[in-house]
Amino acid sequence: MKLTRFNVRNFRSVVDSGWVEVNQVTALIGVNESGKTNLLLPLWKLNPAREGELKPTSDYPKATFNDIQASPASFAFITADFDASDLAEELAALTGLPRSVLDVVSVSRFYDGEYLVSFPKHKQRRSIEEADAVGMLQKTLGELGSIAALAKEGTLRKELEAAVRSVAESFEGRGPLDKAGLRQAAAKLRQSLPENPAPTSSIVPRFSALLEELEAAAKQLEMPEPGNIEEVRKLVIGKLPRFVYYSNYGNLDSEIYLPHVVQNMRREDLGVREAAKARTLRVLFSFVKLQPDQILELGRDIQEGEKGNEARIAEVFERKRTRTIMLNSAGTDLTKRFKNWWKQGDYTFEFQADGNHFRIWVSDSRRPEKVELEDRSTGLQWFLSFYLVFLVESEQSHQNSILLLDEPGLSLHPLAQRDLSAFFENLSHTNQLLYTTHSPFLVDADMLDRARKVYVSEDGSTKASSDLRRGHEDPRKSGATYAIHSALNMNVAESLLLGCHPVIVEGPSDQHYLAMIKTLLIAAQRIAPKREIVFPPSHGAKNAKVVASILSGRDEVLPIMLLDGDEIGRKTATDLKNGIYQAAKDRVLSTDDFLGFANSEIEDLLPTDFFSDVIDRQLRQADIPFSDVAQAGRPIVPQVESWAAGQGIELAEGWKVDIAREAKKRALARGHAKFEADVLDRWAKLFAAIAS
Known part of the structure; x- marks a missing residue:
């Protein structure tokens, strides 16, 4: 079982943390007193390897201490969702439910120590729709009319049909039916069955089959929640990571x-x-x-x-x-x-x-x-x-252990902290790992998608979010965001001080895509960079000139600049070539140069079907999937915006970064072998130009 997200409630300074998404390595970044520790401790106490006992005087929130002390069984302090694909087969055998609704399991723990097991993808039915019940009866009527009756069953068929028709009419306008309603209908129909039907009758068995269908439907409605089945609870809790x-x-x-x-x-x-x-x-x-x-x-x-x-x-x-x-x-x-x-x-x-x-x-x-x-x-x-x-x-x-490290490496030299970050990466091959920090040296600027910001909300409670901008409205009091900005700044500085090869891009989404492409090309042995290639963002085309002049370094060699082929990118390219890049125009690159059509953006470097799948998985509320309307060979971003407007979907500010983060995760999990040769060729051509 693999942890995918968790939610802390009613624990110390946390009222409701919100859902915290978890990767193989997850960094909880926050300033002192933001409550970072109070997110790790309840996870530990969900299923501690050792110790981890609940301590009322320490763990109960002071504001609701009396309420929790009076009824600890009413308060869950941690809920965690796990990928249970490895258990789905066993769970299906225990519940009779399909594997597809059992591959995600949610486990909550209450202050009395008890666990609640549930399956978020399973929706337990306690009633069936009126149309489904009437449809069951109408199907029986149709089949009764088509079955050849015995000579002495002429009136019996009419009686059975009348009984079915009467029950069907009683269902109409009644709304959803529960198990009692279904069993009442079956009892009423049973009264029409003859005491001694003819052994060769074809009508009576079909009528009896309807009674069995109604009973089966009633039993389905009274089935317990899968998480309430004792064997299921034992299996899930026994397999919980420690x-x-x-x-x-x-x-x-x-x-x-x-x-x-x-x-x-x-x-x-x-x-x-x-x-x-x-x-x-x-x-x-x-x-x-x-x-x-x-x-x-x-x-x-x-x-x-x-x-x-x-x-x-x-x-x-x-x-x-x-x-x-x-x-x-x-x-x-x-x-x-x-x-x-x-x-x-x-x-x-x-x-x-x-x-x-x-x-x-x-x-x-x-x-x-x-x-x-x-x-x-x-x-x-x-x-x-x-x-x-x-x-x-x-x-x-x-x-099967998940490591929770609270402020690791605080006493280490900054370079040793960077080594510690690399050590976490190696350790993650066998263990999921969550750690808290406020040090920029433990924030990997190339992996900001695994960072979560911890901050104090307006009501004074601890919150966590993957939106690294969340927190105080005053940017001068941005708290943990400062550590993230510092990590980004150090990433840029290292390109100067440690001999990296900087390629200036317009924004963080470009960073995600190019870091992804670089990793895939190296894995495919299509490129072998002699120096580390980094992609410092200029945070907008307007800043590109300033960033380029800073990164030109001591040898005054201007860094490669990769811009979108849209209107802003073209204007920036013209300004740069007429200004600071006048003697190095070939170092200003456009995505148009590698795609064969105008107005392209960084997203167009990805295959249309792959990008469309990411959009559809992230924006599920659409009636028409984006993949049904996406057209290759045209700029993809305007297509997404047009499709979203047509579907009534409001694209959040920064949506391109969210999509880039998800695309990067999926592409790296997918591996280079799943991409077509022409895609890899296009990427290799781009990186050949970048490395020049």
Whole structure:
């Protein structure tokens, strides 16, 4: 099962978060106190790998605390939708419903700990339309009239037809019928059946079949909701991914005072920081397969009265030796596992116990001397602590765990944060991952479609949205949007500082399409760029001149400019060629150059059928699909706008970016092999010009 979206309600600062769409990696971006943590915690508590107990004094919203405390079973705090395609076959067998309505499952958890399972695509019927019921009876009438009756059944046929006709008339104008109405009709019809029909009768079996149809329809209406079937509930809840939550508060210290640890691990009144630390320590000692009190006991020295007791001395020696061997074994195991997981360092870990103290020592190939963990970088402390939680709490079921990381890498250098972002990308091959941040270094400017903005709404509650512009009306107080803008700015700066090949485009939708095409062409081995190609947007043709002058860099080579072939693009191209690009006119490109018709835009680079399918899936409310009217060889955007106007669909501001984001996701999932050769040729021709 794969998480696709979730909604938090009535949890701490969250009244209703709105639906938060989830990718394989999802970044929740928000300023301090926006409530980012309060979106991760309820997800964790939906199905925690370990711990994650509900705590009324912490988790209940203060405004409705009394209401929830009085009736916790009435308040769901988390609802999550999952792609259940892998369970659809089993669910169909348990419910008798088609797989197509069972491949999405929604799971809610209430404050009493109970779960609600439902299937959003399944619409349970409790009545049938009058026309359907009358149609059932009319079909029977027609067939009764066409069946050859026995000689002695002449009057019987008329009686049965009259009974059916009478019930059909009683249905007319009645509206939808429930199960009781259907069974009443069947009972009335049953009165017309002869007690001893002729064994060779053809009329009576057809009449009896109508009674069976009415009963079957009634049973269909009284079927339980699929989520209320106990076997279905057990299957779904048993297959729920486990959530592993980690925050910086849980980072390990290098020296651990065991009596203090024993005391804290038994307490239930710890604060947030102390509780997180205690949790990580529980995980650590679970990994070494020893508890703190066992370590203390195994290391207990000879007491004053035992000094002459040879047997006791030998026993104490053997216990200490056993403890040392176990700790060495755990250190070796951790070293091997961590090396397979974290490729950016060759670390060796060693656990030592001395009296009341437990220590973690670290060395690596560049610094072979052993150093206490606390004296190594906070980044390594974070990675080690998180890895232990991930490894132990998921209990080796890594593939079915979803990782929730709260403000990861805060103490890391900016470049290390960028490495952490790449690490998340690798980890996402086996696990979905959600993380909160306010750092622009953890926002991938090429993957803004997986970013969600977390902000405080007008009523003071926490909201989340994929619209990165949402939030405060005053742009000077844009909060998390600043981190996103900073990420974009750094993307542009890197094209100067790190030797990338910048190609200026008009807007973010161009960014999405060209990044997608670049990835597909590389995968198809149609291009092999020597430098990373980036697509900084000028945010409108008017800004193109300024952006070009900034990006010309120290060698004064003007970057490639790719513009639409529409009126604004043509005017901008003319201005540039008469101005800053006067001596480099060939570096101003138009989409028209690669499409063979005028007034083209970036969207026209995509195959018409593929683009039309994306439009139809995003704008489902149309009576006539766009794919029925789309024409190849003509600018596609004006066609979409004309079709939408004709269908009464209001295209939201920025709709082109939303479509570009969806097209990019679908194309990358589809892969280059599903695109025709002429499309790849056209794209390769464009990138050959870009790389010049």
